[in-house]
Amino acid sequence: MNKKSFNKAINFLKKESFYVILFICLCIAVTAAVITARNNKNQSAQLQKSQAVEQKKIRETAKANEKPSSNYNNALQVKKDNKSKSNISNNEASKGVSNSVSTSFQKPVEGNIARGYSEDPVYWDSTATYRPNLGYDIQTPLGKPVFAAMDGKVESVNTATQDGVEVIIDHQNGLKTVYSNLDPNVKVSAGQTIKKGAVIGVVGKSTLRSAYEKYGDHLHFAVLKGKEFVDPGKYIKY
Template sequence: MDKKFLNKTTNFFKKEGFYVILFVCLCIVATAAVLTVKSNKHNALMQQNAQTQEKVKKQTAKANNESSLNYDNALQVKKNSKAQVVVPKNEAKSQSVSNTASTSLNKPVEGSLARAYSEDPVYWESTSSYRPNLGLDIKAEIGKPVFASMDGKVEEINSATQDGVKVVINHQNGLKTVYSNLDEKVKVTKGQNVTKGMVIGAVGKTTLRSAYEKYGDHLHFQVLKGNDFVNPAKYVKY
């Protein structure tokens, strides 16, 4: 039986062997084609991904360069804007005039310096005590005219102070001037606008604090910067 089966098998392969071989070859070719197609698709996908990544890198680099350029330009513009500050000639001139006016005072009275400004206590014979002198005592005869040292507005008139009759002028530039030991008949009123050199009163003998000093009759002259007394010698010379 085995011999018959073997003979049948041999005859089958003899008659149908060509087709079997052809089928096997076709299967091999089809498998190879499928594998080739898959390989090509994979390679194409890899190449596309590589191109996409390269494009993204180029766009990122370009964006970074543009950002850096914009930042540098912004810094340059900011720097240039600071450097290009131009003050108009008229404004510069007016500022110069304003600064000069704010640091220059006319003499309030013709006379000589009797006692200088001192924040340290000094001896006063009139009261036999030591205390500061927050102004200038300018020796001048009774009745000598007293002038406004700068344009301004009369802020205060007080006849009941230790330094005698007092007039305060606000110059509206941060400075005030104070004129004390005036005659009771002052020439101005509170709230009045005055000009530099205008007569505001006369030297009197109304002080209680320094009525008996050796240098005699005088004008007590003070300068306020803000709320602080400062040395009038910075603004006027005797």
């Protein structure tokens, strides 16, 4: 092979080597991009799963914190052991009373629903936090009369809760109603038996948790069925 032919061969190999190296680089770049995309997809799926778990924890924690008062928390504690015959007798007597009590509610106050019942956390301007609203916030003027939604017995009058001055009425049929953000000058006392429509107080400004909501003055009204809060819309319509 002469020198000229040898030089041509060398130049050909150099040219082809460039394309081979370029092809290998492209393959490496494509492979890296595929691996990166796959990793990003896996990280995104893990992040979404983590966010879902965190949101569930926030919802459960917020719901656990939505209590009418510390006094009422104690009233909700149930002892499952050492049930005596006297408890059975009391339950039977209560059942007899329950059969004679109507489950028809009247509106606790005249007004409009400013914030409805929500078990999912919602944003509150007053505290700049997210938490459920396990009742109705009924927008109404300050000093508006508040009525017992149904016949019952006043279980407690609490004057130092985060929801303000609060009255809880046991209707002796498995239902209880909670009236919060009342004026301190309430018209009823614990242990008092009252009729549906009786005035229990007036709307006040005693709440801490919703004192600065955009909808202003309101009554917070909640319904308990057993130990659980339920949507008041099942019993009253606005």
